[in-house]
Amino acid sequence: MKRAWALGCDMGGTNIRCAAVSLDGDVLMMRRGPSLAWRAARAVADNIAEQVNTLLADAKAGGLGAPRAIGVAVPGPLNVFSGTVMAAPHVAAWRSFPLRARLEAKIGRRVIVENDANAWACGEFWRGSARGRRDVVLLTLGTGVGGGLIVGGKLVHGRSGMAAELGHVTVEPDGMPCDCGSHGCLEAYASTSGLRGLVERRLGLARRAPLKSEMLDVEGNFSVRAMTTLARRHDRLALEIFALAGRYLGIAIASFLNVFNPELVVIGGGMAGALSYMRKTMMAEVRERAFTAVAREARIVRAALGPRGGVVGAAYVALNPPSKPPQSGR
């Protein structure tokens, strides 16, 4: 029996996940492939298209038929209306790259492209922690800090779909350098990259200097998971660094509470696993800075969906595409 479905594709720095998602948000079929993000701009896009096409073929072979819609989530600020990626942290070659046009040419169907953090937020809104809520602030603490905003039950896009870059609010004017080129952004404190910077500063090391092996993963990269293990073993440095990250996370969350008066703040991403080591300093800032009545109405919770959140969200975005606002004159 054929079942209506949408294709959700989520591209990360290392892997691409493609899934067939039912209209209720159930994952019916999923496959994973490499991102090949180091390739040339078009080759990276063509690799996405190839993996989408493979899933389309698999779905056909599996009796699912054609999807209702196709959504592709990619990192970096992008214009959801034109389908152009401005810049992507993991894809060096994408600078003002017309991703949607290229994907549609290679797939032969309409494609919706969306920022990965926005798609993830939609996944949590559809099937995760934010289900049934109307006003939600979502933060994903990964390599960088991504954000998604649900206001009045709708994803906020802004003028061209670049809204909700919540990792790039200033939390310390003369603060740590951020990968975005500015400094003192939330991302410079509450992401893998930010945490590494804090460790380096604390130890008086040069940027990207070698770190102790206990802070690294098996491939030798700085690892939030390794830092979390250290914190669990009462390592003073790890606890201090997470406390500092928690302070800045709390400063940003307090501002978001005063700005959005949300019901819920959802925190996901790899660093959400260390929330218990950040919570004390985070909540101290929230209590000090957010209006009491506003803070009382909002819960701060962890994301509910695992790695499937991205593909579920991309499918949601495909089924609920952004409506192009009328372009007002200048």
Added chain:
Amino acid sequence: MKRAWALGCDMGGTNIRCAAVSLDGDVLMMRRGPSLAWRAARAVADNIAEQVNTLLADAKAGGLGAPRAIGVAVPGPLNVFSGTVMAAPHVAAWRSFPLRARLEAKIGRRVIVENDANAWACGEFWRGSARGRRDVVLLTLGTGVGGGLIVGGKLVHGRSGMAAELGHVTVEPDGMPCDCGSHGCLEAYASTSGLRGLVERRLGLARRAPLKSEMLDVEGNFSVRAMTTLARRHDRLALEIFALAGRYLGIAIASFLNVFNPELVVIGGGMAGALSYMRKTMMAEVRERAFTAVAREARIVRAALGPRGGVVGAAYVALNPPSKPPQSGR
């Protein structure tokens, strides 16, 4: 001939304005009276009701008949759905005060209450600088800093109508004390109250110590207008203080650009008159901290409506009341 209209009432710390506003936003009739904000909680509300009732009588006598709707804008965070004022900077006696219930009892008609900054934002959206725009951030720099947010063409209320407290985002974690009880808020730098604090700190004076007469108005109060006059005369201290306020205004605006990707940032209130002395440092921060593509899409402009903005906005709010969201369970 009878003309359809709405009643807009705007209560400030000193005066109340009540106006009959046409469905196109034209002010047909306006009157002004004292706020008497130092009175007891109910007496302050009854004074508003009395002035509304007087305008209703005047309108009837003038042949306008009954209004379509009545909107009352008051300072301070309030729950627009329940009509309760949490706290109001100028009305000491209002603490969790059920304003709407009291007004409706005294006026005998349905009343919409709204935060004054939100109402002002609606005025600019309806008839001012933000006319026809869909994504707008509005800041009013007065005694404090008020905010309004238009997202996708709609005023953002959040869970209970306390959203858009844009003056209370943190711009300097260990910064100046703010009237809200926290510290380092935008309001602690870019409002009359914040500016006074900066002057006191710069001169090494105690809080609320006497200031030079050239910084005061005729009643002896610290005056942004007097400071603006000093700046126009190249007074070094005044220029330095406005440059500092501009820096923090720019830091906040950069964050708002990254969060909302708006078409427009509208700046109003008494301190908007000093924008030319703040613009250089403000724009330096915006250029440094906001994503280029986002900053390029947003203009930063002054509010277009004068003191009538509040009553026009209150009438708009009355004609477009917030819809109560379905209360989700916890």
